Amino acid sequence: MGNILEVKGVSKIVKGQTLLNNINLVINEPNIYGIIGRNGSGKSVLFKTIAGILLPTEGTIQVFGEPVGREAFPKDFGALLDAPGFLGHYSAFRNLKLLASIQGKVTDADLREVLTIVGLDPDDTKPVRKYSLGMKQRLGIAQAIMEKPKLLILDEPMNGLDETGVQDIRQMIQSFKEQGIAILLSSHNAEDIAVLCNTVYRMEQGQLVVST
Numbered sequence: 001m002g003n004i005l006e007v008k009g010v011s012k013i014v015k016g017q018t019l020l021n022n023i024n025l026v027i028n029e030p031n032i033y034g035i036i037g038r039n040g041s042g043k044s045v046l047f048k049t050i051a052g053i054l055l056p057t058e059g060t061i062q063v064f065g066e067p068v069g070r071e072a073f074p075k076d077f078g079a080l081l082d083a084p085g086f087l088g089h090y091s092a093f094r095n096l097k098l099l100a101s102i103q104g105k106v107t108d109a110d111l112r113e114v115l116t117i118v119g120l121d122p123d124d125t126k127p128v129r130k131y132s133l134g135m136k137q138r139l140g141i142a143q144a145i146m147e148k149p150k151l152l153i154l155d156e157p158m159n160g161l162d163e164t165g166v167q168d169i170r171q172m173i174q175s176f177k178e179q180g181i182a183i184l185l186s187s188h189n190a191e192d193i194a195v196l197c198n199t200v201y202r203m204e205q206g207q208l209v210v211s212t
């Protein structure tokens with residue numbers, strides 16, 4: 001089987017600042033891969049580059065053997081990136097339905113199922129602007145998994161969650177792995193990383209090293 005993700009010699013330079021410096025990363029098993037690193041070290045920039053939202057200055061990215069790049073978004077891929085943009089006056093279901101309609105592959109029953117998986121009520125008519133931070137995070141995860149990805153990127157999914165929320169999301173991530181999904185996870189919480197991840201990488205000023 002080919003690689004799930006292959007990042008080869010990727011650099012990102014913006015206005016003379018090197019945000020990513022020759023990143024090489026291969027993922028070929030459905031495990032949970034952690035990425036740690038200080039604020040501003042480049043974790044989110046790497047995730048956005050893999051998602052095809054930012055283009056590398058140099059290097060290539062392949063997801064399931066297909067290049068990611070200009071107008072080529074990764075397939076079988078889902079992501080929770082920072083500050084997911086939902087329409088505040090719509091319900092959770094309606095937000096997901098709107099996003100799902102872009103691809104047209106997800107049924108209403110699927111949407112109800114993912115909302116239930118992340119612990120939200122599919123029949124809740126409350127507008128998303130009235131959601132707590134934890135509920136918004138859950139909705140972000142629902143959006144990331146609704147098209148049944150095989151590679152999932154989660155950028156600090158436990159951000160701002162209480163203890164129960166953290167435990168719930170940890171269990172969810174573990175169950176995604178058990179369903180054969182490869183997960184790239186960033187977290188500032190050492191315990192999340194220790195409990196969940198098989199392999200841990202550290203970002204240091206735009207460079208990626210295997211963490212010991």
Ligand SMILES: Nc1ncnc2c1ncn2[C@@H]1O[C@H](COP(=O)(O)OP(=O)(O)OP(=O)(O)O)[C@@H](O)[C@H]1O
Nearest residue numbers: 014019037038039040041042043044045046054203
């Ligand atoms: N779209 C962009 N254009 C230019 N510079 C950017 C862009 N996005 C992020 N940066 C810069 O890239 C550097 C790395 O930011 P990034 O958000 O990847 O850090 P991070 O490791 O995710 O940090 P944190 O732990 O705080 O989330 C920062 O200096 C940031 O200002």
